[in-house]
Amino acid sequence: MEGSREEMVLSAKTGAAQAPDTASGDEVLRSGEIVAVEGWPGEWELMEPGPGPGVWTVESARLEDRVSAQAAVSALRRLADAPHVRRGDLVMQSYPEQERAAVVGAVFRLGQWVAVKSYTLPDGRVWRTMDAVDRLEVVTPEQLAAAVRLEVAHGPHRGRIVQAVVSSRAGQFRVVCRCAPGAGEICRDGRKVTWCPSLNSARDLWDWHVYGTDPAESAS
Secondary structure, three states: OOOOOOOOOOOOOOOOOOOOOOOOOOOOOOOOOOEEEEEOOOOOEEEEOOOOOOOOEEEEEEOOOOOOOEEEEHHHEEOOOOOOOOOOEEEEEEOOOOOOOOEEEEEEEEEEEEEEEEEEEEOOOEEEEEHHHHHHHEEHHHHHHHHHHEEEOOOEEEEEEEEOOOOOOOEEEEEEEEOOOOOOOOOOOOOOOOOOOOOOHOOOOOHHHHHHHOHHHHHH
């Protein structure tokens, strides 16, 4: 089975015919899922149904020297530790400060599940990197478009109000300012990072940072 590209066919087991998108009565299979194939070593990525009924085109789930094959649906086995991301997913690292999303390419095991990610830089170049799957969360373009990214300024203060998209902080806001070298998140009461539950409370935190007092006090 080794080689740059080799075509193989696994005949379906004797029994009732099965639809090409289900395995042993299980939930519908999807392209990009990583599965085991009975009798074959390693793990395999589902590429597309076909070319005939009850068959999937699969590729060995590794970064290089991938092998293409045809596998019967009846031989596909779901993995107990299957990765939760698949090819084509839009993902972000599961840290609340993350703003950039990337598209998943190959997913493979390297001691742990790893995904190749790619995103386009402002100058049009495509940047690719690898990341552990357990640090990634799947997001949608709608989530990214809805997240607040607000520029704020007052005198020497230049900052942003940014809404978290992922992690337990999703939907909350942080406020950052570049008013001094090394300046970053604005915090109160000695906390490292202050997360605000609403946009209004984030604006209040910005006012507190700018004026040095609570907004109500500064207005009096």
